[in-house]
Amino acid sequence: MTVPASRARVRRPHAVEPGARERLLCAAVELFERKGYAAASVRDIVEQAGVAKPALYYYFRNKEGILLAALELVASELDRTLDRAASAPGSARARLAGLCTLLLVESRSHASLVRVAHAVFFSPRESLPPFDFRVFDRIVARHLRRIVGSGVARGEIRAEASRLITQAVQGLVMLAVGQHVGRRRGRLSPKDMRDLVDLVFDGAGAGPRPSKGASS
Amino acid sequence: MTVPASRARVRRPHAVEPGARERLLCAAVELFERKGYAAASVRDIVEQAGVAKPALYYYFRNKEGILLAALELVASELDRTLDRAASAPGSARARLAGLCTLLLVESRSHASLVRVAHAVFFSPRESLPPFDFRVFDRIVARHLRRIVGSGVARGEIRAEASRLITQAVQGLVMLAVGQHVGRRRGRLSPKDMRDLVDLVFDGAGAGPRPSKGASS
DNA sequence: ATCCCTACCTACCGGTCGGTAGAATACCGC
DNA sequence: GCGGTATTCTACCGACCGGTAGGTAGGGAT
Numbered sequence: 001m002t003v004p005a006s007r008a009r010v011r012r013p014h015a016v017e018p019g020a021r022e023r024l025l026c027a028a029v030e031l032f033e034r035k036g037y038a039a040a041s042v043r044d045i046v047e048q049a050g051v052a053k054p055a056l057y058y059y060f061r062n063k064e065g066i067l068l069a070a071l072e073l074v075a076s077e078l079d080r081t082l083d084r085a086a087s088a089p090g091s092a093r094a095r096l097a098g099l100c101t102l103l104l105v106e107s108r109s110h111a112s113l114v115r116v117a118h119a120v121f122f123s124p125r126e127s128l129p130p131f132d133f134r135v136f137d138r139i140v141a142r143h144l145r146r147i148v149g150s151g152v153a154r155g156e157i158r159a160e161a162s163r164l165i166t167q168a169v170q171g172l173v174m175l176a177v178g179q180h181v182g183r184r185r186g187r188l189s190p191k192d193m194r195d196l197v198d199l200v201f202d203g204a205g206a207g208p209r210p211s212k213g214a215s216s
Numbered sequence: 217m218t219v220p221a222s223r224a225r226v227r228r229p230h231a232v233e234p235g236a237r238e239r240l241l242c243a244a245v246e247l248f249e250r251k252g253y254a255a256a257s258v259r260d261i262v263e264q265a266g267v268a269k270p271a272l273y274y275y276f277r278n279k280e281g282i283l284l285a286a287l288e289l290v291a292s293e294l295d296r297t298l299d300r301a302a303s304a305p306g307s308a309r310a311r312l313a314g315l316c317t318l319l320l321v322e323s324r325s326h327a328s329l330v331r332v333a334h335a336v337f338f339s340p341r342e343s344l345p346p347f348d349f350r351v352f353d354r355i356v357a358r359h360l361r362r363i364v365g366s367g368v369a370r371g372e373i374r375a376e377a378s379r380l381i382t383q384a385v386q387g388l389v390m391l392a393v394g395q396h397v398g399r400r401r402g403r404l405s406p407k408d409m410r411d412l413v414d415l416v417f418d419g420a421g422a423g424p425r426p427s428k429g430a431s432s
Numbered sequence: 433a434t435c436c437c438t439a440c441c442t443a444c445c446g447g448t449c450g451g452t453a454g455a456a457t458a459c460c461g462c
Numbered sequence: 463g464c465g466g467t468a469t470t471c472t473a474c475c476g477a478c479c480g481g482t483a484g485g486t487a488g489g490g491a492t
């Protein structure tokens with residue numbers, strides 16, 4: 001998603017570089033992730049895309065319009081990425097671990113889809129124009145349920161536990177995604193993620209459960 | 217944290233209502249949570265506090281100054297709240313469940329500290345002035361480690377599992393806190409939280425672990 | 433009474449914001 | 463060449479932004 005910024009008026013009949021619209025979209029995605037919607041100005045976006053401001057209005061209705069286009073792009077890419085993890089061969093447990101690990105690794109990359117999705121996911125409720133905020137929730141939940149569902153069908157997961165497992169893995173997803181959000185630099189490794197998914201299935205093997213009357 | 221907004225010049229020798237500074241701080245906390253820092257203007261804040269704009273500059277250096285004061289207030293309140301949960305009597309498991317449940321319940325309340333902390337915690341990295349973003353991370357982690365540490369000392373938790381448990385419960389904390397962030401309206405109940413903490417300790421009791429060659 | 437301080441105000445400033453009018457340029461078909 | 467279309471531009475607009483100059487009311491001390 002790195003785009004060469006060029007202000008030169010280079011018109012080639014068979015240009016290989018992205019057009020203005022693509023450059024604007026990529027710039028918007030990156031700036032909305034880095035600064036949030038309100039603090040990322042239209043001037044920032046067009047400067048990074050290397051075009052004049054009215055060009056943005058040629059391709060998108062307004063600032064809000066480019067946000068919506070950016071979010072649709074992010075949602076479809078995220079869906080595709082999660083689909084790969086959910087479709088991988090292996091047990092439900094391995095696929096859940098794969099999905100969490102993928103999100104962990106992806107959260108480290110520059111201007112990553114995961115981080116953009118997260119920035120929207122958790123943005124203050126009046127910081128963005130009206131938008132179906134739950135779209136990202138639903139993408140993640142759908143893939144988790146698909147994996148867990150197939151685990152139940154194959155006897156790898158008890159049906160009664162499927163809801164709790166889905167929720168616990170959602171927590172792990174949030175942990176993975178939150179590692180490099182904002183200025184945070186987490187230390188979770190892919191092996192940690194696998195161990196955490198195993199913990200969900202196997203438990204911590206805790207010490208004896210305290211009796212009801214334990215007081216010290 | 218609801219403050220009567222009043223523009224009247226009411227000077228009472230024994231006034232019982234909060235002063236301008238407190239009203240400004242409360243307004244800032246609420247608006248930063250609802251709109252984010254960039255979209256919450258100084259004019260919004262002073263209007264909600266019922267004072268003129270230069271009064272904000274009388275008490276705080278600038279917009280950034282009131283943000284820092286607000287975040288200090290939020291951090292100290294959050295620390296106090298988590299301390300109550302971590303200090304409660306009971307097993308480590310019960311206290312972890314209590315802490316997660318407290319955060320779940322708190323995330324529902326209006327302009328809650330949890331949501332403010334979260335809005336900062338996950339804000340885009342260039343959306344706020346320089347600030348130690350990790351302060352909230354550290355508050356949460358400190359309390360979790362304290363609970364888990366005492367569980368290890370009392371034999372309720374295996375020492376080798378303590379790191380993984382802390383991490384898994386951090387995921388549950390994020391799940392709890394994320395329930396009502398932005399526009400999300402989650403459906404997790406306090407009982408769900410307790411069940412999820414139990415899952416961390418006991419595991420899901422999954423179906424048989426697939427053998428390495430399992431293919432269907 | 434006068435002076436000083438605290439707390440708060442109106443009106444203003446320069447700068448930036450999102451958006452737009454009108455124009456310019458490149459390309460294609462006739 | 464001309465006209466039409468797609469694409470892109472400079473300069474401008476009104477509104478809003480964070481911050482400030484200068485001022486005032488009230489209370490306490492002298």
